[in-house]
Every structure is written in structure tokens, then in C-alpha cells.
Amino acid sequence: MTEMTLLGAVTDALRTEMRNDDRVVVFGEDVGKKGGVFGATDGIQSEFGETRCFDTPLSECGIIGTAVGMAVYGIRPIAEIQFMDFIYPAFDQIVSEAAKMRYRSGGEYTCPMVIRTPYGGGIRGGHYHSQSSEAYFCHTPGLKVVIPSTAADTKGLLISSIRDEDPVMFLEPKRIYRTHKGEVPDGEHVVPLGKGRVAREGTDCTIVAWGAMVGICEKAADEAAKQGKSIEIIDPRSLVPLDEELILESVKKTGRCLVVYEAPKSCSFGSEIAAIVAEKAIEYLEGPVARVGGFDTPFPYSLEHLYMPDVRRVLKGIEKTFTW
Amino acid sequence: MATQRKPRRQKAAPKKAAKKGATKKKAAAASADDSQLLTVVAPDGTADAADVDLSDERKLYLYETMVRAREFDRRMLMLQRQGRIGFYGPILGQEAATIGSVAAFEARDWVFPALREGAAAMMRGLPLEIAIAQLIGNDLDRCKGRQMPCHYTFKEGNYYGMSSVIGTQISHAAGAAMAAKIRGDDVVIGGYMGDGATSANDFHAGMNFAAVAKAPCVFICQNNQWAISVPSSQQSNSETIAIKADAYGMPWRRVDGNDVLAVYQATKEAVEFARAGNGPMFLELVTYRRLGHSSSDDPTRYRDEAEVKDWEKRDPVERFRRYLEGEGLWNEDKEAELQDAIAREVNDAIKAAEKGGPTPPEDLITDVYDEPTMQLREQLRDALED
Numbered sequence: 001m002t003e004m005t006l007l008g009a010v011t012d013a014l015r016t017e018m019r020n021d022d023r024v025v026v027f028g029e030d031v032g033k034k035g036g037v038f039g040a041t042d043g044i045q046s047e048f049g050e051t052r053c054f055d056t057p058l059s060e061c062g063i064i065g066t067a068v069g070m071a072v073y074g075i076r077p078i079a080e081i082q083f084m085d086f087i088y089p090a091f092d093q094i095v096s097e098a099a100k101m102r103y104r105s106g107g108e109y110t111c112p113m114v115i116r117t118p119y120g121g122g123i124r125g126g127h128y129h130s131q132s133s134e135a136y137f138c139h140t141p142g143l144k145v146v147i148p149s150t151a152a153d154t155k156g157l158l159i160s161s162i163r164d165e166d167p168v169m170f171l172e173p174k175r176i177y178r179t180h181k182g183e184v185p186d187g188e189h190v191v192p193l194g195k196g197r198v199a200r201e202g203t204d205c206t207i208v209a210w211g212a213m214v215g216i217c218e219k220a221a222d223e224a225a226k227q228g229k230s231i232e233i234i235d236p237r238s239l240v241p242l243d244e245e246l247i248l249e250s251v252k253k254t255g256r257c258l259v260v261y262e263a264p265k266s267c268s269f270g271s272e273i274a275a276i277v278a279e280k281a282i283e284y285l286e287g288p289v290a291r292v293g294g295f296d297t298p299f300p301y302s303l304e305h306l307y308m309p310d311v312r313r314v315l316k317g318i319e320k321t322f323t324w
Numbered sequence: 325m326a327t328q329r330k331p332r333r334q335k336a337a338p339k340k341a342a343k344k345g346a347t348k349k350k351a352a353a354a355s356a357d358d359s360q361l362l363t364v365v366a367p368d369g370t371a372d373a374a375d376v377d378l379s380d381e382r383k384l385y386l387y388e389t390m391v392r393a394r395e396f397d398r399r400m401l402m403l404q405r406q407g408r409i410g411f412y413g414p415i416l417g418q419e420a421a422t423i424g425s426v427a428a429f430e431a432r433d434w435v436f437p438a439l440r441e442g443a444a445a446m447m448r449g450l451p452l453e454i455a456i457a458q459l460i461g462n463d464l465d466r467c468k469g470r471q472m473p474c475h476y477t478f479k480e481g482n483y484y485g486m487s488s489v490i491g492t493q494i495s496h497a498a499g500a501a502m503a504a505k506i507r508g509d510d511v512v513i514g515g516y517m518g519d520g521a522t523s524a525n526d527f528h529a530g531m532n533f534a535a536v537a538k539a540p541c542v543f544i545c546q547n548n549q550w551a552i553s554v555p556s557s558q559q560s561n562s563e564t565i566a567i568k569a570d571a572y573g574m575p576w577r578r579v580d581g582n583d584v585l586a587v588y589q590a591t592k593e594a595v596e597f598a599r600a601g602n603g604p605m606f607l608e609l610v611t612y613r614r615l616g617h618s619s620s621d622d623p624t625r626y627r628d629e630a631e632v633k634d635w636e637k638r639d640p641v642e643r644f645r646r647y648l649e650g651e652g653l654w655n656e657d658k659e660a661e662l663q664d665a666i667a668r669e670v671n672d673a674i675k676a677a678e679k680g681g682p683t684p685p686e687d688l689i690t691d692v693y694d695e696p697t698m699q700l701r702e703q704l705r706d707a708l709e710d
Contacts, residue, residue, distance in 0.1 A: 025506060051506055057536055062495055062529030069499020072484065075506060096489045105477040105485040106468040107691045141692050165694040241697045
């Protein structure tokens with residue numbers, strides 16, 4: 001075990017899997033000599049050379065389009081999109097091509113690739129360096145969507161994503177890139193996609209949260225405990241495939257459910273979780289399913305503190321599941 | 325020998341000719357400067373034999389393949405009119421461009437097609453009846469009935485299965501070529517597109533990435549002058565499509581796309597150029613779409629039929645037949661025999677394809693992922709339950 005940041009765990013996973021599989025290549029804007037704008041690919045080019053870790057022209061559409069061609073050809077591309085806010089020029093390639101490759105060719109061609117991208121707010125990034133647009137991709141059949149919240153999971157989930165036979169969106173919560181530290185197993189470490197984790201055990205209310213929101217909810221749970229409420233926190237780890245069973249088991253036990261996420265509140269993946277709970281566990285509910293999310297606005301700059309779910313708003317959300 | 329010529333940049337069309345071509349009243353910007361096109365066989369069938377580096381056997385293969393593609397097209401359009409298939413995108417008039425270029429690649433080289441390269445799947449070994457099953461969408465279809473007609477896939481033949489989105493395959497071709505280079509494989513990628521696709525994002529991205537990476541790719545634009553109802557003169561203000569390659573530092577050639585030998589020769593040289601590690605090359609094959617965009621399109625609504633008649637005179641199949649006759653390789657008896665054999669072959673293939681049954685309900689949820697998710701299984705179970 002080595003203690004490392006969430007960001008360090010990204011690098012460790014890349015290095016581990018590139019040593020393990022010579023088909024794996026890493027590319028994107030500034031990932032080579034510079035090692036990425038956040039440093040996620042620091043030292044990768046010097047260890048693996050310019051053939052396996054290289055800078056590309058500045059075109060997200062080209063980065064993902066060529067990644068699709070590489071995956072179809074038979075190597076394992078890991079494409080970095082510098083900020084998730086800049087992914088939209090590549091949206092067509094992700095949605096129309098990568099996601100549909102296996103299905104449209106009757107399984108003849110597949111598209112095993114990873115798109116790594118930092119996402120989420122809390123870094124004073126304004127509209128274009130803060131968005132959480134996971135819902136677009138969760139809505140697209142054929143994609144897997146993975147979001148880690150700890151350093152150990154980052155390594156284990158990223159390695160699983162690289163080994164996966166389908167295209168994976170690997171969304172990295174940049175707000176906790178360096179603030180989160182944890183023990184990470186050395187060498188081989190695999191966390192399967194589709195298996196969530198109980199981040200905190202409790203008995204009175206289930207919170208489902210992912211990415212940087214898990215830490216906020218843990219703090220809120222500490223506060224709630226002072227008021228005598230025992231909160232269970234479920235981190236799904238991957239939104240697609242989703243570990244429904246784990247969420248439903250927890251809700252059936254606690255009788256309450258709150259979903260916390262950074263994305264705009266409406267039509268979010270949090271809305272989907274609320275719907276699943278309403279469909280499959282309504283007879284166990286002691287109160288309404290509640291959602292605490294971002295606002296249905298573009299991501300703000302000055303009022304970011306109000307937009308982002310924080311401990312106060314999560315506590316209010318918990319309260320809604322008790323009083324109605 | 326022509327194959328030993330080093331591919332070089334052609335001079336762009338003279339300004340005068342280009343201006344005439346850019347009047348935007350006709351589709352045929354290209355016809356204004358035909359003299360600039362690389363041509364081997366003249367429309368009357370005469371040719372300078374010294375320019376042709378191809379065995380008689382291969383020439384006859386090219387001809388037979390063109391005749392088969394034409395008959396296939398004719399019959400599939402009939403099936404569509406009879407309601408036996410839902411849609412069809414014919415290539416009438418473009419047989420030389422598709423077949424001459426694909427034939428210039430080695431079998432290990434990959435083809436990333438657009439809509440008018442379906443004949444390439446069959447050249448790479450896709451049986452006719454399986455191609456027709458794709459058009460029907462039954463359980464004999466390799467795509468499992470999941471795509472509209474004309475979206476063939478044939479991995480064993482390194483023939484890629486395209487989407488319907490215009491231009492996306494250009495970046496895929498670039499990426500595959502980058503991957504081939506990374507792996508050190510002796511493989512060249514053929515990236516096809518139509519004239520409309522040269523306006524799409526992926527044209528710029530794919531051309532740029534391939535050129536920067538010096539990837540072994542030959543980009544081939546079949547300029548058939550029409551993107552559904554929009555003529556190439558309204559697609560771009562560029563003098564030609566080919567000169568766009570200059571912006572990427574990529575050599576290009578502009579070829580008479582209705583001359584199968586010129587297409588073959590130019591492609592062969594471009595493939596050799598890419599295979600030798602010189603990076604990508606771009607070919608503009610100037611041809612003409614004589615029918616509608618697809619079986620759903622009526623071109624009489626937007627273009628002058630006189631233009632179509634003009635291009636009928638430059639028919640690629642007849643032109644090549646005249647050449648073969650002139651060379652003493654072909655005659656009326658052989659023609660009748662071939663027509664007969666191909667008609668039977670296509671008939672048999674239609675019969676075999678129509679024996680396929682409906683696709684099973686499970687095909688709805690398989691191949692979304694390597695394994696169907698719990699949610700997908702539940703959705704199918706719910707839908708099928710009484």
C-alpha cells in the first residue's frame with residue numbers, strides 16, 4: 001500500500017496497465033512532455049516513449065474520432081479530454097460511433113477505449129471548467145460511465161475500464177484530485193465496474209452520491225449524527241452499469257433516500273435513481289425521495305458556492321426525507 | 325512505368341478554368357477543367373497502353389466486378405420498388421471509382437467506406453446473399469438487422485461497418501492508420517468519403533491528425549457532384565476538393581473517376597506512397613451520381629436532366645468495355661456470357677437471402693455491451709411477458 005492523491009492514483013493506474021499491456025496508448029492535448037494540465041500523465045511519456053504517449057492537435061472531435069479508429073483496429077486507446085466542458089465537439093463521435101460500434105456491426109467490430117476527463121465544480125472554473133455532464137452519457141446505450149471518489153477506487157476502476165471490452169467514460173472529480181488522499185494497493189488492483197460500495201453504514205436514511213459529493217455527504221452525515229440521525233452513504237462507483245441492488249437494499253433498510261449530485265437538478269442521473277427507488281422500493285419508503293443537485297442554470301462563477309451542494313443543503317435534503 | 329512515378333502534387337486548375345467552374349449554376353465545377361484530370365482511357369476507349377500497369381487478367385477482373393456491381397444495383401433498386409427491401413443507395417455511374425480504387429489496395433489493407441463503396445465489401449469476400457440479407461435486415465445479416473440497408477460490415481475482409489453520419493469515418497481511418505503505424509504493421513488504410521463529407525468536422529480533424537502523425541492512409545473522395553440536392557459548387561468555394569489537402573501538407577491527385585484504369589493507377593501509387601512511410605495522400609475521384617441520393621430521393625426536383633445525359637456519355641462501364649474490345653480482350657459473345665452468368669448469380673443470391681427469417685427478440689439487447697446489463701435483461705423480460 002502507498003498513500004497517494006486521487007490524481008496520483010490515475011497516474012499509477014496508467015503506468016500499471018501500460019506496463020501490463022503494450023497495446024495501451026495514452027494521448028490528448030498536452031499529455032506528453034507537460035504531463036497533462038493537471039499532471040495526470042506526468043512521467044508517462046518519459047517511461048513509455050512518444051509512440052505510446054503523445055500530444056495531439058487541438059481537436060476533441062479528432063482525439064475521439066481517431067481513438068475510435070484505433071480501438072476498432074485493435075489497440076487500446078486512452079484519450080484524455082482536458083476538461084469535460086470541452087467534450088462536446090466529440091459528442092458525435094462518442095454517441096454515434098463509439099457507443100454504437102458493437103451493436104451496429106452485430107458484434108463484429110468493438111470499441112474498447114477509455115475517455116478520461118476531469119469533471120465537476122468547486123475550483124472557481126466558471127461555465128467552461130466546472131460542468132458535470134454525466135447524464136448525457138448515461139443516456140447513451142453502449143457507453144459505460146465510471147466515477148471514482150477515493151484514490152484506491154480510482155486506480156482499481158481505471159484499470160478495469162482499460163481492460164473493459166466497451167467504451168468507458170472515466171470521469172475524474174478534479175475538485176478532490178489533490179485534496180483526497182488514501183492508501184492505494186501497489187501493482188495489480190482491480191475494482192469491477194457495476195459494483196457499488198457502502199461508503200458509510202447507517203440505519204435511518206440512504207444518501208446516494210458519487211465523485212466529490214461523497215466527501216460532502218460524509219461531512220453532512222457527521223452533522224446529522226449529532227442530531228441523532230444515522231446516515232448510510234452509497235457510492236455506486238459506476239453509473240452505467242448501475243448497482244441497483246445495492247441501492248435498493250440500502251433504501252429498503254433505511255426507508256429513506258436522498259440523491260446528491262453536482263449536475264443541474266432536472267433530468268439528471270440523480271433523477272433516474274429517484275425513479276428507480278420509486279418504482280422498486282415504494283412500499284419501504286417512510287418519506288419522499290429527495291434530490292439535492294446543482295441549479296438548472298449554466299454553471300456560475302461568482303455564485304458557485306450557492307450552486308454546489310454543500311453540507312447545509314445536504315442536511316436540508318435529509319430533513320425533507322423525514323418531514324413532509 | 326507509371327507505377328514507378330513518384331506521386332507528386334499536380335498543379336491546381338488554372339484560374340480561368342476555376343472561375344468558370346465556380347459560377348454555381350451547375351453542379352459540375354469539375355467539368356470545367358477536365359483537362360486537369362488524370363486519365364488513362366479516353367471516353368472513346370482508346371488509351372496509351374504504356375500507362376497501364378495491370379495484367380489482362382486483372383483488367384478483366386475489374387470489368388467483371390463493375391458489371392456485377394451494376395447488375396446488383398439494378399436488381400436491388402427493383403427489390404426496393406417492389407417493397408422487398410426498405411431503402412437502397414445506388415452507385416450507377418460510380419462503379420469505376422469504387423472498384424478501381426479498392427482493387428489497388430492489398431487484402432491486408434483496410435477499407436473505411438462511405439455510402440457508395442458497398443461493392444468493396446463484396447470484393448473483399450462478403451457473399452452476395454449476405455449483402456442482400458443486410459438490405460432485408462433478416463437473421464442472415466451480419467449486423468443482425470440493426471442498421472438500415474447499405475451498411476454492410478465484413479471484418480474478415482477488413483471492410484469496416486460505417487454509420488450513417490457523414491464524415492465520421494474519416495477520423496476513424498486516420499486513427500486506424502495511426503494504430504497500424506504504432507504497431508509497426510505493414511497495413512495501409514483507405515478512408516473513403518463523398519464530396520459532402522469534405523464540409524464536415526471530421527474531414528478537417530481526420531486529415532489533420534493523419535498528416536501530423538504521418539499515418540499510412542489514403543483518403544479517397546468520390547466527388548459525385550451532389551450531396552443529396554446540394555451541388556458541389558455550393559458545398560465549397562474551393563477551386564477543387566483536392567487542393568484542400570495542401571492545407572494539411574498532404575500530396576493529392578485529381579483523377580477522372582469514370583476511368584477505372586486511371587483510378588486504379590492513381591490509387592496504387594498513393595497506396596505505395598503511404599506504405600513506404602511517407603504519410604497520407606489524398607485522391608479526388610471526379611465522377612457523377614446519375615441516380616438519386618437513394619431510393620427515397622427524386623433528383624428531377626433539383627437538377628437539370630441534360631447534365632445527367634451528358635454524364636451518361638461518359639459511362640465508366642461502357643468506356644472500359646470499349647477499351648477491352650480495342651485490346652482484343654473482349655467481344656460480344658463474352659459480354660453475353662458474362663451478363664447471363666451475373667444475372668443468374670444475383671438471382672440465386674436473392675433467393676438465398678430471402679430464405680432468412682426474422683431476427684430473434686434477444687438481438688434487441690445483445691451487443692449493446694459485451695454482456696447485457698441487468699437493466700437490459702429486465703426491460704426485455706418486461707416487454708415479452710404477457
